Amino acid sequence: MKIAVFASGSGSNFGAIVQALKTGQLKGVEISLLVCDRPDAYVIKRAEQEGIPVFSFQSKEYAGKAAYEQAILRHLREREVELIVLAGYMRLIGEALLAEYEGKMINLHPSLLPAFPGKDAIEQAFDYGVKITGVTVHYVDAGMDTGPIIEQRTVVVEAEDTLDTLAQKIHQQEHQLLPEVIEKVAAGKVEMVGRKVKMR
Template identity: 55%
Template sequence: MKIAVFASGNGTNFEVIAEAIQKKRIEAELKLLICDQPKAYVLKRAESKAIPATILQSKQYPTKKAFETVLLEHLDRNEIDLIVLAGYMRIIGQTLLEKYADRIINIHPSLLPAFPGISGIKDAFAAGVSETGVTVHLVDQGVDTGPILSQQKVMVESDETLESLEEKIHKIEHSMYPSVIQAYIEKLQKEQVNS
C-alpha cells in the first residue's frame, strides 16, 4: 500500500506516521509528502527522513479542478493507493474525491460532528464543554462530515488552558492516528482480496 501524506504546517502527525511506517506499525510505503505552504516545517521533517516532498499551491492554478488535476498527476506517478491528511488546511475537491473515493483519511481535533472546521480545539474550549476529543474519518465533499472511523474522548478539566488542551489532543492524535491508518489499510486489503 503506497501512501501520500498531505500537510500544511508543523508536521508532527506526518512525523508520527513516517516513524510508524519505519517501525512497521503501519504496513505501507510513504511515497510522497504534498504540502501547500512553501515555508511549512513539515518540509524539513520530510527532508530529514528522505521522503520526497512536492509543494503545490492552489493559487498558482486558475481553478480548483486544474490544481487537483496536477495533484492527481503526482499521485498517479507515485502509484498512490491512500491519501492521509495530517494538518492539511485545504478542502478536498471533487476531482480528488472521485479518483480516491473512500481512500482519503483525515484526523480532526474534536468529537465530530461537534466543532468541525479549522479551529476545532479553540472552538471546543471557548464553548466550555467538559469533553472533546479526536476523530479520524474518511473525507467526503463536506467539511469534516465523512464517515467516522474512530474517536477518542479527552476530558476538559476545570483548570484547563487552551495550551494544555492542545497538548492533550495532540498526544491522543499521535497515539491514535497510526493504529487507525493501519486498521483501514487492513480493511482495504481484505476488500481487494474479496473482490
C-alpha cells in the same frame, strides 16, 4: 500500502506516522509522497530529512482548485498512491481528488465530530466550555468534516486546563490514533457501509 500524507503546517502528525513506521508500531505501509500547499511549511523539512518525495504548490499559481488537484493527481498516480491521509491539510478537497480517491482518503480532526468542524476546533471546544472533547479520524467526502467516522478518542477537559494544555492532550491522542487507523485501513480491517464504518 502506499500512502500520501497531505499537510499544511509543522507536520507533527506526519512525524508521528514516520515514527510509528520506524518503531514497527505501523506495519504494511510506506509513505510515498508528502503533498503540501505551503512551500515554507516545516513539514517539508521533515519529509526531506526522511528522504520522502514532496510535491509542494501554491494555489494562486493555478487557475483554480480543479487545476491544482489535477497536478496533485499526476504525482499520486506516478507514485501509485493507494490511500490519502489528511493530517493538518487546511483545504477542502474538491471533485477531482474525490472522483479518484473517495473511500480511499481519511482525515484527522481535533474534535469529536460532528461537534466543532472546520478551523480552530480545539479553541472552539475550549471556548464553548465542553467537559469532554477529543479526536476523530473519518473518511473524506465533499463536506467540511462530514464524512463517515472511522474512530474517535475522548479527551477530558479539566478545570485547570488552558487552551495550550488542552491542545497538548489532543495532539497526544492524535499521534496515537492516526497511525493505528492507517494500519487498520491498510490491513483491510475497515469497512464502510453507508455512513456506518465497521471493523472486521
